[in-house]
Amino acid sequence: MTASPLRILAIANQKGGVGKTTTAINLATALAAVGEQVLLIDLDPQGNASTGLGIRAADRGVTTYDVLGGDYRLEAAVTDTDIPGLALAPAGVDLACAEVELIDADRRHYRLADAIDEYRQSAGGDPVSYVLIDCPPSLSLLTVNALAAANAVIIPLQCEFFALKA
Ligand SMILES: Nc1ncnc2c1ncn2[C@@H]1O[C@H](COP(=O)(O)OP(=O)(O)OP(=O)(O)O)[C@@H](O)[C@H]1O
Ligand SMILES: [Mg+2]
Numbered sequence: 001m002t003a004s005p006l007r008i009l010a011i012a013n014q015k016g017g018v019g020k021t022t023t024a025i026n027l028a029t030a031l032a033a034v035g036e037q038v039l040l041i042d043l044d045p046q047g048n049a050s051t052g053l054g055i056r057a058a059d060r061g062v063t064t065y066d067v068l069g070g071d072y073r074l075e076a077a078v079t080d081t082d083i084p085g086l087a088l089a090p091a092g093v094d095l096a097c098a099e100v101e102l103i104d105a106d107r108r109h110y111r112l113a114d115a116i117d118e119y120r121q122s123a124g125g126d127p128v129s130y131v132l133i134d135c136p137p138s139l140s141l142l143t144v145n146a147l148a149a150a151n152a153v154i155i156p157l158q159c160e161f162f163a164l165k166a
Helices: 020-033 048-052 064-068 093-101 111-122 141-149 161-165
Strands: 007-011 038-042 086-089 130-134 152-154
Touching: 007 020, 007 141, 020 038, 020 048, 020 086, 020 130, 038 048, 064 093, 064 111, 093 141, 111 141, 130 141
Parallel strands: 007 130, 007 152, 038 086, 038 130
Antiparallel strands: none
16 A cells, blocks of 8 residues: 655634634544544644643643744654654744744745655655644744645634634
8 A cells, every 4th residue: 555645734713712723633633543644733832732632831842933943853843642643743832932033034934844844854755644733823924834834724613703704
């Protein structure tokens, strides 16, 4: 059987509390349960996906903040979870500073895309079959990085007007 091609899915909506993180965790877990190798990238300073997957703030070593800043490669942030086949690149509250710190940085919109490319190249192929990116509730540089890296976007929303507008 040939390996499935890598799919990179951003889960985004600038409206808060619409189920982005819940979708990210459950979809990642379901894909892992059917045998896919999945990396969930937490790109929200709230770190809800990291907490939801049982990685406490004190146990988050290298985070997506370090990766976007160029201090570490993505593979240094990747950590196993209790779910077989599901790995996580965690986020911490320091990620809230990335927007300001990267304001004049080269390729600031492509930091995550470049890190994922490097991750694939250093593994000599696709280390996972799915990358899911949990976005913050804003159209910030973080979300733009996720959209620039993704093949497709999942937009969860509640059935109410403001969530639809967002
Ligand atoms: N499909 C669903 N049906 C009902 N409630 C849900 C569903 N998905 C998520 N929720 C609930 O909605 C709330 C917000 O979910 P979640 O944290 O996943 O949203 P979010 O979009 O990631 O929020 P934020 O914008 O703060 O990151 C949680 O209490 C969650 O349990
Ligand atoms: Mg969330």
